[in-house]
Structure formats: C-alpha cells, structure tokens
Amino acid sequence: MADPSTYRPEPGEIPDSPGVYRFRDEHRRVIYVGKAKSLRQRLANYFQDLAGLHVRTRTMVTTAASVEWTVVSTEVEALQLEYSWIKEFDPRFNVKYRDDKSYPSLAVTLNEEYPRVQVMRGPKKKGVRYFGPYAHAWAIRETVDLMLRAFPVRTCSAGVFKRSAQIGRPCLLGYIGKCCAPCVGRVTAEEHRELAEEFCDFVAGHTGSYLRRLEREMKQASEEMEYEKAARLRDDMDALKRAMEKSAVVLADATDADLIAVAEDELEAAVQIFHVRGGRVRGQRGWVTDKVEEIATPELVEHALQQLYGEESGEGVPKEVLVPALPEPPEPAAQWLGERRGSAVSLRVPQRGDKRALMETVERNAQQALALHKTKRASDLTTRSRALEEIAEGLGLDSAPLRIECFDISHFQGDDVVASMVVFEDGLARKSEYRRFQIKSVAGQDDVRSMHEVVSRRFRRYLQEKRRTGEWGGEGEEPAEGEGPEPAEGSAAGAGARDEDGRPRKFAYPPQLIVVDGGRPQVAAARSAMDELGIDDVAVCGLAKRLEEVWLPEEEDPLVLPRTSEGLYLLQRVRDEAHRFAIRYQRSKRSKSLKASPLDAVPGLGASRKQALLKHFGSLKRLRAATVEEICEVPGVGRKTAETVAAALVTKSSGPAVNTATGEIVEEE
Template sequence: MPTDFSDRLRATPAKPGVYIMRGRSGAVLYVGKAAKLRNRLRSYFAKKAKHPFKIREMVKRVAEFEYIVAESEQEALLLECNLIKQNKPPYNARLKDDKSYPFIKVDLTEDFPQVYITRTVKRDGSRYFGPFASASSVRRTLALLKKLFPYRSCTKTITGNDPRPCLDYYISRCVGPCIGAVDKEQYREVIEQVFLFLDGKADRILKSLESRMMEASESLEFERAATLRDQIQAIEKVHEGQKVLHLSSETLDLIALASDGDEAWMEVFFVRQGKLVGRDHFIMTSTKDDTTGEILSAFVKQFYEVNPYVPPRILVQDELVDTEAIETWLSEKRRSRVRIYMPQRGEKRRLMRMVAENASEGMEQRRVQAAAEEGALGQAMEELQEALNLPTLPRRMECYDISNTQGSNPVGSMVVFDEGKPKSSDYRKFQIKGVDGVDDYSMMREMLTRRFRRLADPKSQVAEVDDGDRSEGKGEAWQQAPDLVLIDGGKGHLGAALQVFLELGITSIPLASLAKENEELFVPQTPEPIVLPRTSPALFLVQRLRDEAHRFAITYHRQRRSKKSTTSALDHVPGIGPKRRQMLIRQFGSVQGVREATLEDVAAVPGMTLTLASKVKEWL
C-alpha cells in the first residue's frame, strides 16, 4: 500500500458517498458506493484483506483515490450509476454498450405525437418505453404497434389542411390528422391505447374498443364498426399469445443471470396484470470473480437508472448486496413502495427457475456462436493472408474511404477491424481541407498523410482541428501499425495510397484496394487483380470492412452537408439566433419544412413573432 494512503484513509469521513480508484495514468479503474466511506476504503488496503482475484489485481494498480460525500446512500447510489456510465471502469460490472440501448419515445408536447425509436432519454415531457436490447427488437415492436393502432408514421407538420391523405389512411393504418379527419383529442385517444398496450393493459383497450364498436353499430356507422372489430381481433390475437400466469393481476419484473468468464447474460421477464407480456436480455461485462448478488445489484442499478418505468415488485435470482438502499432509491423514483426479493416457493419460484433456465440457454448459445464466429473469422484471415501474400495474419485491418458531393463537403473515414470484428473506438473521421474540386486521389493522399505521418514520425505535430473531425485524436489508435491497409477503390486509389507510403518511408505495412464493380483486389506491383471466390470467407471479410468504411464516411458527409445547409439558410436571417433557429428546425424538421410552412405556422413557434416570421419567409 502506498505510504501516503494511511493518513488519507484516517482523514476520510465515515459518511455515505462514492469513491473512485485511479491508475497511474489517472484513468478510472473502479467506482463504488459506501454507507461509510472510511470503512469501505480501509477494507481495500488492509494488509490481511481477503479479496477476490479481480479486486486484488485492481488494488495493485491503484495509484490514487478520491471520494465524493453524498447526503444519503440513495444519492450515492445514483451518483455511482452515473460515474460508471460516464467512465466505463474496467473493474466494474456494467451493461455492455449501455449508452446505445434504444427506447420507444412518444413526444407528448406535440399536438399529434409520433411513436418512434430513440437512444436518448430526456425530461422533455415525452413518454419512454424500454430500454430494449437491440434496435431490431424495437422495430419489431413498432411494426406490431402500427398494425394494431392507427397513429401517424409520417414526420410532416400536421395542419389538417392537406388535400389528400397517404396510403395508410385508406388501409386503416392512420386516422388521418393531416386532412382533419380527427382532432387533437381524438388522436390522443389512439396514443393512449398505445400506452395501455405497452403497459400491458390490453384488457382495458379491448373494453373501450368493444364499447365504441357497439356505439358505432347502433348509430348505423357500419364501416367504422367493422374497422373497430378488425382492430379488436388483431389485439385479441396478440393478447392470447401472451402467457397467462397464476399471479392474479400482479405487475413485476423477474431477473436472473448466467455468467461465463468476464460476461453475464441477464434475462428479464416482464409480467403485467398477471400476464407475461415480454422478455429481453442484456449483457454485463467485467463480471469475472463477482458473485451472483454483486452482478444482480450492478444490473438492477444500471437498468432501472435508465428505465423510465419501475414495477412495484422486482424478483431476483439471488439476494442483492445492497437491497435496502436500492429499494429506497427505486421507491423514490416510482413514488410508491418497490420491493426486491428472491421468491422462495410457489408460482413465482417456478417462474424464476424458468427465467434462470432461459439465461443459461442464452449464455450457452452466445458461447457456441462466439466459437463459431471465431473459427470462421480465423479461417477468413488465414485465406486473406494467403491470397495477398501477407507476412503476418491480418489481425488489425484499417480501411479508408472518401465521400463528397461534386467536391463539396469532402470527408474521409478510417475504420478498424480487430481480429475480424469492428473496433469502433479506433474509428476516425477526417475533414478534407487541402483539396478543391472533385479529386478523390488527392483527398485520399491528404487523409492517409495525416493518418500515417504520426506513425512514421511520432514527434511530428499536426494542426488541431474542430467541428467533429476526430482525425487528430490522441490514443493508441494512432500508435498501432495495421497488419493491412485496405483502400475503397481501384488502381488509381491504390496508387495514391502507395505514393503517400513511399513519401513517408513506410515499407512494412501491406497495402491493397478493393474495387466495387467486380469485387477485385489490387496490390502494388501486381498488374492483374486478385479475384477471390464469391463464397470465400476472406472476400466476405474485406467486403464487410469496405462497406463499414463507406457507411462511416457517407454518414459523416451527410452530417456535414446537413449542417452546412442549415447554417447557410437560417444563420443569417436578421433576428434569428441559435435558440429560435433550433425551435424552427425542431418544429418543422428541416429548412425545407420551414420554407413550406405558412406564415401563421412560423409565427406560432415559441419565441417567434409575425414580424420575425415574415423576415424568415422573405429570406427563404
């Protein structure tokens, strides 16, 4: 233990709070919370302490620690969640890619709300449902909702004065607010049905729809009654597929896990009104040596910290390490009591065993799939090494692509595959600055020079950049030499890259290009292309790498182009500052939307006046 820690530990208060362990570089190694900071920190550095292997290794690396005193253990718990999410400490069990989990969002500040996917939860008056494990699971849910409930799927500004509706209206997939077929209150009834369905309260929807169907039938509105009948039948079909449990009308979540090495598969079953309405799974990382209770505690804190909804009961596979503090925190969030416990008998115990079995099965499938992918990727890299006559296996591959529109807003991308898999933390994007007009070869030369100049000469200084360009970022991404550099393009692009390598004196990094038209590989000093079999794993690998570079480049190009378009159109309108500009874009979706809106609609935007609206319309 460092000698200076003893005095600091004695001075540490015996109060609730969060502690942060840092390594020699200052990087955060571990974040934890404690009811009494002094006692918890002393336990780490006690000479005869018996810690799990992971904690012993962490303590060896600690060069500094700090703490934040909190008013309560619940406040410390919330702060701990935020710090783990922000810093991703390597010794904390945490949700894999927790920032990217998607939600369903309904913006209730709109007169005619849309239902869509988002990855950001804000306190903005919207309702959120989730998190979901993947975007595909959200899309499946949204597709189901659209079949059941006729809310709008368009993004247009609703005035009620459109001359004709879209196809959705004619096939009863939208109630037609765009043509004034319904008012705000009637449309809100549809959205309330969506809420009830997502909350697992389909029975209430069915009762309401059946009542409305009878009213329509009695009023001789047979077409409307038939539409409601079809909607009832569709909801009943889904409702019947939800497993009925012997849990009365209880609402609860059940959580179990299966761990394997440094990962844990978290299985969650959602029971609403006594019915199993859904299930999902999540992956926790850095779980090696952690007990089941510790992993469950970490998951429950991180999962419900981002989840807008907390059920009154949470059933877990094992006792949490800090149940009381988590219950208090979640009760405050729910605004009514939340209980967390391990079921001991009966239907809940049986259901928990089923959740645990699903977790074990999921973990086993993940293990088998990982082994299969590893074998296939290994074969692909070996084939590529042989085809290109590479000196080593291409474990780290970098691919470069250029994107522009007739020479405007030119950008470049660098993507990295490590062991055959994307390593997004090493991706870089480039603003092309020294090339005018349409000249892809010069753009490629500029990008590669900026990337490899520092690798060829670590002491070289490259000018700082701004506006999202991460090409000059620091870190190990710049220090690692790739085993293969792949260029998206043909012989000309390869020649431009080779010129940069020769100028920088780089001779040890293999270079190749992939031409899209015939999927041919070119390498320097070989006039004929290398054609891999269409079913070759090596070809699939380089295609994935090339396609990822293209996706990354074109996404950045569109962002730059969109930003420039917005800036050029609205930035110079007299009296329109950043806030008003943001409100206009938020209300109408784009500059084109502002252009198409009526003068009255623009004037009705918060912060706008009729005079300012006139200036905007004149300017556009």
C-alpha cells in the same frame, strides 16, 4: 506488462470510507471502474500475490499503470457515480452487458403535434413513450393492426403525412377506418392526441375500464336502434380482446414487475429480463457479459440493475423488481431505484407461488441464452483469431493487429471532400471510436493529397496527446486550430468531448495497423505522412477494390491473399465500413447545404415536370426570366401550370439554381 507494486498506493493514503476508484493504463485510458463501501479494504484485494488473483483480474492489474479514487458520502452516491463513470469512460475490463439481439419496442411519439405509433429500435428519445421491448417486430405490428380498429391513431411517416395533407386525400388506412386521418382535418390535433393517450393507457394494461366502456356504449347504441354503431363497437371489442390474448396472463393480481434471472459459469454470465405489466408479459430482453473478475451473483444483479434502469425514470421503473439474489447490501440499490421512480420500489427474491414459478421460467431462458451464446462465440472467436493471424503473417507483423484503423476519402464531383476513420478492435467494429474529417486544404478529386492530410491530422493529434500527458518528449508539428477530427454523430466520443484525461475522443494510443482504401499511391501518401511525423511503429497497407489486392509501402507488386482467406475477408469488412461511413457523412453534408427550391411550393407540380423544366431551361434563373409561352413549350406543361409556375417564381426575388443532371441546388449563374 506492468508490475502492480510500481503503482500501489501506501496503505495510509487510501481512505477507509465509501467511494469509487479508477484504474488507468499507460496511455491514461480508464480501464476499470469500481465502487466500495471501504476503499482501503477493496483496493487491498487487487495488490496481493498475482498467483492468487482471478486470471482476468490479474490481466487488469498488470495492464493498469495507476489507480485513483473519489470519496463520497454514502453508498447510494457511490452507485450513482460508478454508473456515470462507466457510461462516460466505457472501461474495457468492466462488466458490460451486450444485448444478444436488437429488441424492438412499440413507441408513441407524444412529442409530435400528431403522435405516431411505430416500431422503434435503439436508444430512447425524449418525449416518446415506449412499450416493450418485444421479441419480434412482427408481433408488435400484428398487435397494433388489431388495435387500430378501436384506436385509429396515425402510423404513417412524416413524408406520407405531409403528402396527404398537400393533396387533401388520406392514405389507404384512412379509407379503411384504421386511421382517423388528421392529415386532412377529419379530427383536430387535440382529439387525435386524446386518442393516442387512450391507446397508451390500453397498451400499459389499463384494459378493463376501456372494455367496459365500449360494452356500455354498444348496449346503449343497440337500445337506441343504432345497429351499425353497435356492430362496429362489438367488432372493436373483439379486436382488442384478440390483441390482449397475444400476451398471456402470468400473474393473476395484475402486477407490474420486472423479473431478472442470471445464468453463469466461471467466465461468462447471461441475464434475462421479463417485463410484466398488468399481469401480462409485455416484453423480454437478454444480455451477456464477460466476468472480468471473481464476481458473485449479487454483484451481477447490481450491474444488471444499473444497465436496465440507468436511463429510465418514472413509469420506466416498475413498483416491484424480482431478482435471484439481492445486492449486498440491498438498501442502496433499492433507494436508488426509488429515486429514479419517484416512489418506493420493492426489490426482493420471490420465494413461492406464481412469481417464483415465473422466475424459474426466466431462469431457464437465461440458461438457454448462455448455452447459445457460448456456441456462437466459440465459432466467432476462432474465426476472428484466425483472421488476425493471417493478416499478421501476410503483412509480416510481429503480432496480430488488435487495433486496426481504416481511412477512406469521399467527395461529390470534387466538392465537399470528407474522410472517415473507422476502428476495429479484436476483429470487431468499435463505433464509439469512429471519426469524421473535413478536408479543406485539398480541392478537387485528389485522393492522394487528401489521404496524406487526414493521416497527418490523426497522428499529429496522437503526438499532441502524448506530449500533453508527458509520455513523449520528441519534437513534432502542432496541429492547426480546428484541424482535429470530429467524433462520429451519436458516439460516446461526441458526448465526452471535453478536454480531460481518459475520454474516448483522445488519440493518446496508436493502432497496430493502418488500412487505407486505395492502391499504391494512397498507401505511399499515408506512409509519407507518418514518416514526416516520426511514426515508425505502425504498419500500413492498402486494399484496392479492383482485384482486392493488398498494397504495402515500397513494394512494387501487391500482395494477393487467397479469396477464401479470413484475413482478406476482415480487411474487406474494415474497408467497406470505412467507405460506408464516409459516404454517409458526405451525403449528410451535401443535404444540409441544399436549399428548398421555389418549385416545391407549386401545387400539382410533380418531380417529373420539375425535372423537365430544369432540364429545358438549365437553371432557376433562366426559368424565372422565361415567359408563360416559353414555359408552355416544355413537354407536359400546360398553360395553367405555366402561369402558376411563373407566378410562384415572381414571388421569389431570388433563389438557388439547380444542377440539370442531378436536380440538386447549386450557385446561380
């Protein structure tokens, strides 16, 4: 535990101007980011008597080893810089709202030639228009199903779309009138895009003009005695009205607004957001956070605004944002929102009328979310704490292993050997810390040598970082060029891979426990790799799949934990996650290395007959050399198909061979 007085700046060193400050720990990790109107006054609050600090603020300042700051011109700049640093460094002590569930959104992929309507979760993609989020995926599907009658936009996957285009027949939705079937040319790409844009306008709340237009067309068709067309338009109107009824009208003036409510106690806070578009509730979401320090409702609201609108722009930011309390001062936050929207945004507290009544509903939802979260977390915290204590007791550790790293090796019949490293902190997966390794110096199915290599690379990187920051003066082997691990795809590490202090990609801090997927040989290899580098303060164990035995270095017999042990269950989850991540990486590498087969271009040749051809001849090279008569000998292949296959292969001067057992492309003989 550090003494804050050891790194406290002199009062005259801190400027009395707006800025953003960062606290770092002994490993140079950024653990807290904050902003202030006056850096001097704000930082002085952290360096007072520890007994007068909030318990979590006291933990933060005693964990930190240094503080630094950056001066900016205005409070708006401070707000923007604080948000970017929180996203970049992911500080452990900052207010970080966690979604209490994964909310689905209705998405229209306007970035594709033929836009598709679908349900999406996760981060937003460029060129895709989103509506929601919604509480349930089934609610989106029901609404879309009703609207497809009037807006028959494509909803199929890329594979189904391509398949229908190849065979010249639409899918079922095309036959029943719920898709305009652009795959077979019933409409042009421009007509389909116009239909998708009308769908977006209707979902966005511009419903009145479209319904009036349908009504005029229905009456006109009736007057012209086109009764079938009039009946179809009538049914389209009914379907759209039923879809609209699923979103209750809450504001009569067709307002576009977001309502944010907060429920809090001394340690935690829950935030609920209602998205109102066109006077109707179009989406709802909720967040929960730990209160690291004594933070008031205005500051919680400001952090919620950052979380909600930090990645949004344009129509993603509504004209009006209603909150329970205004940030102090409110002008920088309102100006920041206006810059993201491109026009002025009203940020205010509702005082009376329908908006105040709706805010009370949102507040009740926040209170219920906080109560439910506290009930769940009490159970989760107790279970995780017991699991870590059981692991520490079973392995003979001095304290509970708060950071666990697990390694697994994966390959395909000795080729494409890769490894994974997953990280669990406080018993929870920390996916931004996951890493992937390519094993190049070990050939074949040698998991022991591969494990030795990957553990060596991980800890050589650790020692390199320690030397670079001047925190370790020992001698050690420098990692070879290109030897470092790859960050997990889509992780924060991948986004912040530049060589600066405090980035998530660095390995300047070790785990308390290393878990390897395997038995005694793999454990010995990992321990040997660490001994060679002089790492003696990290425990190692292995979990064998056969009997779920725990192996320790230099022990003749395994440790058998009870089947009901929470510690064993946590080790299994860590091991299974490492195995899943390694398999995923290995498969992605293998799929990228495969080339398209010339047989894919043969019309009417399905997977079964392709497999039969490859099994009969053994490779594409032999198939290419075969005559039409020899190809006809394959069961199920007629002369016409044989002639088509032979012609297709003749047009290819060369091509990859295919493994007869798996159907995968390999090098030709």
